[in-house]
Amino acid sequence: MTTLTNKRIVLGVTGSIAAYKSAELTRRLRDAGADVRVVMTRGAEAFITPLTLQAVSGHPVHRHLLDTEAEAGMGHIELARWADAILVAPCSANFLAALAAGRADELLGAVCLAGDVPLALAPAMNGKMWQDKATADNIRLVSSRGILLFGPDDGEQACGEVGTGRMREVDELVTNLADLFETGSLTGKTVLVTAGPTREAIDPVRFISNHSSGKMGYAIAAAAVEAGAKVLLVSGPVSLPCPDRVTRIDVESAEQMLAAVEAGMSGVDILIATAAVADYRPVQVHAEKMKKQGGHLSLELEPTPDILATIKAAHPKVFSVGFAAETTQLEEYAQRKLVQKGIEMIAANLVGPAATETGGTFGSDTNALHLFWANGNLRLPVASKDKLARLLIAHVAQYYSEYQFTPRVSGGKVVKLVERTKPAG
Numbered sequence: 001m002t003t004l005t006n007k008r009i010v011l012g013v014t015g016s017i018a019a020y021k022s023a024e025l026t027r028r029l030r031d032a033g034a035d036v037r038v039v040m041t042r043g044a045e046a047f048i049t050p051l052t053l054q055a056v057s058g059h060p061v062h063r064h065l066l067d068t069e070a071e072a073g074m075g076h077i078e079l080a081r082w083a084d085a086i087l088v089a090p091c092s093a094n095f096l097a098a099l100a101a102g103r104a105d106e107l108l109g110a111v112c113l114a115g116d117v118p119l120a121l122a123p124a125m126n127g128k129m130w131q132d133k134a135t136a137d138n139i140r141l142v143s144s145r146g147i148l149l150f151g152p153d154d155g156e157q158a159c160g161e162v163g164t165g166r167m168r169e170v171d172e173l174v175t176n177l178a179d180l181f182e183t184g185s186l187t188g189k190t191v192l193v194t195a196g197p198t199r200e201a202i203d204p205v206r207f208i209s210n211h212s213s214g215k216m217g218y219a220i221a222a223a224a225v226e227a228g229a230k231v232l233l234v235s236g237p238v239s240l241p242c243p244d245r246v247t248r249i250d251v252e253s254a255e256q257m258l259a260a261v262e263a264g265m266s267g268v269d270i271l272i273a274t275a276a277v278a279d280y281r282p283v284q285v286h287a288e289k290m291k292k293q294g295g296h297l298s299l300e301l302e303p304t305p306d307i308l309a310t311i312k313a314a315h316p317k318v319f320s321v322g323f324a325a326e327t328t329q330l331e332e333y334a335q336r337k338l339v340q341k342g343i344e345m346i347a348a349n350l351v352g353p354a355a356t357e358t359g360g361t362f363g364s365d366t367n368a369l370h371l372f373w374a375n376g377n378l379r380l381p382v383a384s385k386d387k388l389a390r391l392l393i394a395h396v397a398q399y400y401s402e403y404q405f406t407p408r409v410s411g412g413k414v415v416k417l418v419e420r421t422k423p424a425g
């Protein structure tokens with residue numbers, strides 16, 4: 001199935017006769033679920049108007065690097081950060097050369113340089129241009145840097161010649177792009193994800209809960225499916241649609257969540273507990289709605305079961321990842337939790353006023369995570385929750401396969417931390 005649901009795609013369009021196909025490509029990408037932002041070179045504007053691409057993408061087209069208004073809105077760095085992938089289609093011989101040389105004198109070149117995401121080119125040019133040694137050298141160079149090539153294909157060309165250099169068909173490009181996200185790193189594995197808040201009833205109409213939106217957990221469930229896993233999602237009450245190919249079980253309270261997770265644990269290889277489970281619940285749940293009375297009201301609360309610790313103790317071989325949302329002392333609390341719960345990895349994130357830089361976390365579409373495991377840690381800087389989820393899953397898959405699950409936290413002490421933070425740029 002070709003799906004780009006919730007993927008943010010920057011589509012670069014350059015000066016090739018095949019640029020007229022970019023309008024159709026934009027539509028097909030959107031049909032597959034992608035959010036598309038188009039960046040055009042000056043050369044491209046000779047072949048297709050920005051207005052056409054604006055109309056089909058539903059967003060203004062980005063054209064100028066040195067544009068004060070554009071920089072204030074979404075400049076090259078912001079566009080590069082926003083994207084989950086960049087596709088240049090069609091990619092002219094000239095833009096290929098610019099890319100090989102690392103040039104950033106046009107917006108598209110700058111976005112490609114600034115992007116830390118998969119970059120794919122769909123070359124389109126006359127067969128002789130494609131075969132030219134300069135083009136061949138440029139292709140070798142960009143390939144050696146990890147840039148992907150979708151095509152070109154053989155066939156009849158706009159110049160009337162028949163040969164290699166034709167841009168790959170639009171539907172195939174969409175499939176190629178979707179395949180980038182289907183990593184297969186968790187093929188054959190079963191992942192159980194918990195998400196959302198829990199509600200602890202006070203009476204039939206009132207409850208204790210929290211601000212969790214479930215977005216991070218749902219994004220993780222979707223990313224695990226893309227990685228090839230069979231995914232079970234145990235979810236508290238949220239207003240999100242169930243991701244494709246995910247089996248969801250809806251619960252309300254911590255007690256119900258624990259029961260649903262326990263019931264679903266058979267065959268589970270990896271447990272990722274993102275749910276913001278209420279720590280306390282009322283001791284007494286009133287059968288009838290409590291009537292308002294004058295004066296203060298005290299509720300006696302008792303702790304809810306610790307789902308992650310309980311499940312981990314009952315299923316010690318399941319690779320378990322917890323989440324720690326803290327308003328302060330993130331690292332310290334996260335590491336303590338890693339040890340206390342005896343889990344393999346913890347993803348810590350700031351919430352509340354301290355989290356303004358990361359987008360506020362609860363309910364927002366962005367976040368930043370700091371992963372800790374027994375002998376290492378890794379910062380995942382601010383990004384969309386979808387992108388963070390894919391990075392987290394990639395990391396979990398790598399750790400899971402490297403260590404083939406040997407429990408690392410045993411003596412109650414986290415060993416030396418290895419800082420692998422990429423410098424901010």
Ligand SMILES: Cc1cc2nc3c(=O)[nH]c(=O)nc-3n(C[C@H](O)[C@H](O)[C@H](O)COP(=O)(O)O)c2cc1C
Pocket residue numbers: 013014015016017018041042043044091092093094095096124125126129
């Ligand atoms: C009618 C016409 C068609 C062209 N088609 C192509 C093409 O398919 N591929 C290509 O690499 N260059 C093609 N070119 C040349 C590019 O448009 C030219 O190199 C331009 O500078 C590319 O600009 P850009 O790479 O900045 O977008 C064509 C030029 C003309 C006049």
